[in-house]
Amino acid sequence: xxxxxxxxxxxxxxxxxxxxxxxxxxxxxxxxxxxxxxxxxxxxxxxxxxxxxxxxxxxxxxxxxxxxxxxxxxxxxxxxxxxxxxxxxxxxxxxxxxxxxxxxxxxxxxxxxxxxxxxxxxxxxxxxxxxxxxxxxxx
Numbered sequence: 001x002x003x004x005x006x007x008x009x010x011x012x013x014x015x016x017x018x019x020x021x022x023x024x025x026x027x028x029x030x031x032x033x034x035x036x037x038x039x040x041x042x043x044x045x046x047x048x049x050x051x052x053x054x055x056x057x058x059x060x061x062x063x064x065x066x067x068x069x070x071x072x073x074x075x076x077x078x079x080x081x082x083x084x085x086x087x088x089x090x091x092x093x094x095x096x097x098x099x100x101x102x103x104x105x106x107x108x109x110x111x112x113x114x115x116x117x118x119x120x121x122x123x124x125x126x127x128x129x130x131x132x133x134x135x136x137x138x139x
Contacts, residue, residue, distance in 0.1 A: 030123040033082075034062060037131040048120055052127070053077040053113035067135050070114035072096055074137045075103040077113040082126030089116055104134045 029045040032055060036042070042062075046055035056064045056079075065076035072095055081089065086109045092100070093115070100110050113127070 030118050030120065030125065032056070032060070032118075032122075033124070033126040034060070035126075035128040036062065037129055046118060048118050050118055051114050052079070052116040052118060052125075055118060056113060056127075056129075062129070064113060064129060065133065065135070066114060067137060068114075072099050072112060072115065074135050075099050075112065076133045076135050078103045078106070078130055078133055079111060079113045080107055080128040080130065081109045081111050082128070083109065085125055085127075086111075088121065099136065102134070102136055104132045105130055 029047055031043055031045050032052070033041065033043045034056065042060070044055075044060040046059045050059075051070060053064060053066045053070060056062050057066050057077075064079070065074070067076045068074040070077075078100065089111065092111060096112050096115050099112060100106050103110065116122075118125075
């Protein structure tokens with residue numbers, strides 16, 4: 001909530017709370033911007049409370065496997081988080097970092113999409129899907 005001053009009757013001032021303005025989406029949903037492996041860009045809305053992997057794979061129907069269904073075993077939901085967004089997300093766990101170390105083409109801004117639960121603060125999140133993925137369950 002944002003608090004703003006309202007001037008009432010000349011000298012009297014009171015505080016009023018206004019909801020934080022939504023940047024991109026409707027209440028209860030967040031807008032996600034995706035750059036796919038071919039360089040194409042798209043966006044979609046997803047409900048708050050699901051994982052980023054579920055949002056990209058199930059809601060948007062994009063090519064993000066998530067073979068292990070969020071168990072941090074496969075790295076097929078590996079994504080790159082856009083600059084400026086990486087530090088706004090909760091830090092990756094040590095187990096997630098171990099899986100990312102074995103993923104193809106990891107970067108400093110790599111994350112497993114299954115480990116990011118969408119919150120209203122993630123409205124406008126920008127990600128990139130890598131050009132290649134490696135299913136660690138087949139190794």
